[in-house]
Amino acid sequence: MSLFLDDHGLLRLSATTDAQMGRDGSNGVVYFPGEGITGWVYQAGTPKRFFDESAAGGFRRRDLRQPGGEAPGARRPWAADSAPPGGADASRPRNERRHSLRSGVAARAGSSVSSACRGSAIQPHFTQGEEDARWPSMRTCWARNFAEEMAANGGAEHPGDVRDAVYLARFAASPTEPVSPIVYEHEGAAQLYDRDSLIGAGAEELYPPGDLRRAMQSAIDGRGTSGPMDTFAMRGGHPRVPLEISVRRLENPSFTPPSSYWLVLARDVTERRKRSEEAERTRAFLDTVNIAYFRSDLAGRTPYASDLDCKLTGYSREELAAMSRAVLYEDAAERERLIAGLRSADRERLLRRVVRLRRKTEHGHEPFYVEADLRLVRDARGLEIGVEGFYREATERITLQKFLDFDAPGLVTDAELFDKLRADADQQKDYLLSLGHQLAAPLVALIATLRNFEKRMVRAEVAPERWAYVIGQTRVCIDMVKNLSFLGRILQDEPLAKVDVPLARTVIRVKLDLRHLLRGKRLSIVVDDESLDEIGQLRGDPDVLRQVFVNLLDNAIKYSHPETTIRVTGKVVAGCGVVEVVNEGLAIQPSHLERVFDRGYRTPQAAAIVPHGTGLGLWLVRKMLALHSAEIECQSDLSGATRARNRFRISFPPRSP
Amino acid sequence: MMTHKSRRDPVLLIDDDIDDLMWLVERIEAMGFGFVCATNEAEARDRILAISEGRERYCLAVIDVMMATHSIEHVGMVDEKFFKSSKESGVRLCHYARVELGISAAELPIAVYTARVDEQARQQIGAIPDVRHFFRDGAEGEGSLDHHVAEVLQRSSGD
Numbered sequence: 001m002s003l004f005l006d007d008h009g010l011l012r013l014s015a016t017t018d019a020q021m022g023r024d025g026s027n028g029v030v031y032f033p034g035e036g037i038t039g040w041v042y043q044a045g046t047p048k049r050f051f052d053e054s055a056a057g058g059f060r061r062r063d064l065r066q067p068g069g070e071a072p073g074a075r076r077p078w079a080a081d082s083a084p085p086g087g088a089d090a091s092r093p094r095n096e097r098r099h100s101l102r103s104g105v106a107a108r109a110g111s112s113v114s115s116a117c118r119g120s121a122i123q124p125h126f127t128q129g130e131e132d133a134r135w136p137s138m139r140t141c142w143a144r145n146f147a148e149e150m151a152a153n154g155g156a157e158h159p160g161d162v163r164d165a166v167y168l169a170r171f172a173a174s175p176t177e178p179v180s181p182i183v184y185e186h187e188g189a190a191q192l193y194d195r196d197s198l199i200g201a202g203a204e205e206l207y208p209p210g211d212l213r214r215a216m217q218s219a220i221d222g223r224g225t226s227g228p229m230d231t232f233a234m235r236g237g238h239p240r241v242p243l244e245i246s247v248r249r250l251e252n253p254s255f256t257p258p259s260s261y262w263l264v265l266a267r268d269v270t271e272r273r274k275r276s277e278e279a280e281r282t283r284a285f286l287d288t289v290n291i292a293y294f295r296s297d298l299a300g301r302t303p304y305a306s307d308l309d310c311k312l313t314g315y316s317r318e319e320l321a322a323m324s325r326a327v328l329y330e331d332a333a334e335r336e337r338l339i340a341g342l343r344s345a346d347r348e349r350l351l352r353r354v355v356r357l358r359r360k361t362e363h364g365h366e367p368f369y370v371e372a373d374l375r376l377v378r379d380a381r382g383l384e385i386g387v388e389g390f391y392r393e394a395t396e397r398i399t400l401q402k403f404l405d406f407d408a409p410g411l412v413t414d415a416e417l418f419d420k421l422r423a424d425a426d427q428q429k430d431y432l433l434s435l436g437h438q439l440a441a442p443l444v445a446l447i448a449t450l451r452n453f454e455k456r457m458v459r460a461e462v463a464p465e466r467w468a469y470v471i472g473q474t475r476v477c478i479d480m481v482k483n484l485s486f487l488g489r490i491l492q493d494e495p496l497a498k499v500d501v502p503l504a505r506t507v508i509r510v511k512l513d514l515r516h517l518l519r520g521k522r523l524s525i526v527v528d529d530e531s532l533d534e535i536g537q538l539r540g541d542p543d544v545l546r547q548v549f550v551n552l553l554d555n556a557i558k559y560s561h562p563e564t565t566i567r568v569t570g571k572v573v574a575g576c577g578v579v580e581v582v583n584e585g586l587a588i589q590p591s592h593l594e595r596v597f598d599r600g601y602r603t604p605q606a607a608a609i610v611p612h613g614t615g616l617g618l619w620l621v622r623k624m625l626a627l628h629s630a631e632i633e634c635q636s637d638l639s640g641a642t643r644a645r646n647r648f649r650i651s652f653p654p655r656s657p
Numbered sequence: 658m659m660t661h662k663s664r665r666d667p668v669l670l671i672d673d674d675i676d677d678l679m680w681l682v683e684r685i686e687a688m689g690f691g692f693v694c695a696t697n698e699a700e701a702r703d704r705i706l707a708i709s710e711g712r713e714r715y716c717l718a719v720i721d722v723m724m725a726t727h728s729i730e731h732v733g734m735v736d737e738k739f740f741k742s743s744k745e746s747g748v749r750l751c752h753y754a755r756v757e758l759g760i761s762a763a764e765l766p767i768a769v770y771t772a773r774v775d776e777q778a779r780q781q782i783g784a785i786p787d788v789r790h791f792f793r794d795g796a797e798g799e800g801s802l803d804h805h806v807a808e809v810l811q812r813s814s815g816d
Contacts, residue, residue: 433773433775436772436773437723437772437773440772440773440793440794441674441677441772441793442677443795444677444772444793444794444795445676445677445678445679445680447795448680448681448795448803449679449680449683451680451797452680452683452684457683457684457687458683459683466679466683469676469679473676473677516676517676519676520674520675520676559729560729561729561730562729562730585729586729586732586733587733604737604740605732605733605737605740607740607743608725608726608727608732608735608737608740608743609673609697609725609726609727609728609729609732610673610725611673611723611724611725611726611743611744611746612723642730642731642732642733642734643733
């Protein structure tokens, strides 16, 4: 038979009939009810905890004095959210709970206790002297347990690893009475005050006058605890070391009179304050270089937000602390997806993402982009406790990237941006040079031809052909200038005319205008006007729609094999007008099919056979069609080793009644 | 290749858009000369090589600086990694004739022209011996391409 002291819902071995128990100095057992077979054994001053890690048993022993000696995720009986099930009323402060003795049976492993069964309650009564004589280790047990609890409640990152000054002082019934001498000191406590030992010293003298009294009074006025409170450790009669102190009133009513103490936890915060100041300086610096910082919990609340975080999001610190950051995302699920991404990412590295957020404004919300470096924050046991991130606004950069047609999901480097800008500038220069060439060459030829007419150097039999050339090339030059004009209109989003445009007639007129270009390669254009008439009229801008077919047919002429036919046909599919321009020409590789509509893009083969192209024609076609809610796609089916049947297919929207 | 027979050595016209050179063709024909056209760099190299080997003779070569490198019939047969810039194809042809094959100005006078003011092309052509460079700007008279062509053809007529 063994007796256990029910201490805050824990059972401590109090007395036992087992002669083996305590034989080697074991003088205390703690049993955590509800945790399965588990127990604390205080053996020769070294606390050992036994716990069952598997349902099948198999005890493992760890020395709690070793860092990390506790199993990850193990329940902490002192943590506010993990009051022992079956224990006393968890809503009440522990030092207010009644202590009682219970009888029970201890399962012994050798001279140690491996488990204990709860039994019936017995109310013990010991004198103060008996407590001192029989249970000196009880104070150690209390001090450590309560100090760890206080440390945990004070936000220490390693609550099981108390390195602060902890001591017990006899309770003075009234704050006006002198504090009783210190009766217990945790190792290292004296060092904080630059003394050999604190035992016997008055606790008050360790602080500037009145500080400890105020903390004690606060504990008496409150729920038995107070702090942390800022003060200093007195050394040589002067405040030297910045401290935070927390006090707890402990009472053990199992003794008569009740055994009462002040448990004091004094933490040297020199380093912490230094780190905190450094961190604050770093955050202030980050603000000056436009990098925002936040630290949020897993629920999305933001206990820490830098000034810039508030400015960028439009929310105050108080609002950010209370709300979930999920509302900052246009898609509320985006935050969870980001966290999932963080979980699968390398723990040691920040995850970089460009994220679209919402800024709160007077009139609602406005979107903005940030480039964020994010990571999961974990506690000492590796458990996720939140997310922190650095980010800078990237709206202008994203806008610029989009303007430059960058497809990259994130921000590109300055070097990449510069390369793109330079490439675009080169492309524009090339475009202007090509345009200059394309205009100059026919204009020079035109004037020279006209002079030949003037000098009567043109033979009569070729004169009609030469006049056709003059007229045709003049139209080509006009069309090129029109392309420029349409480019300007498109770039400026100018509204287009909306009139009925006869499709077949438009295409036939374009064919006639380009007729002179067919002679060199002996090409022909066949316009199936009957099929185009099935579509009838298009609704849109007649000049722009004409230019669509000018560019498409001009493109087909340039890249058709000699002595082939270009065909233009139409049909109605599901109410939509579909026009196809088909030629036998240069094969377009699958990888180029979509890019032929990109601004300035030309396949290497196209550049090799037509050096003066601008790469604007098909891009403009797509843009001009988009203004009419029409789409264009390209197919290239090989019809020989090096030639293909190229099909440009335009789908016009159904005409509204 | 487009040819026009004449008793005199013809003019070699190297341009991918002969339509734009028909005005010059008319003047060449008016002076009693014929012409042969090469419409891309590959074809022009064959002509120039034939001159070097004495298989063909021309009284003048007129070359566009910016010109197609391949014909549409052949471009698909060439790996695109071997494509060279079409912006300087005329310059490469001049270099090929004068430097690589050593065709002299007496064997083949060469006139190159650009339709735009291109300082880089001007410098590249200036580095090749005995090549006359013209801007095709529509001007006539002394210093213009057509004046130069007329001079060369006149000299050739007197030979």
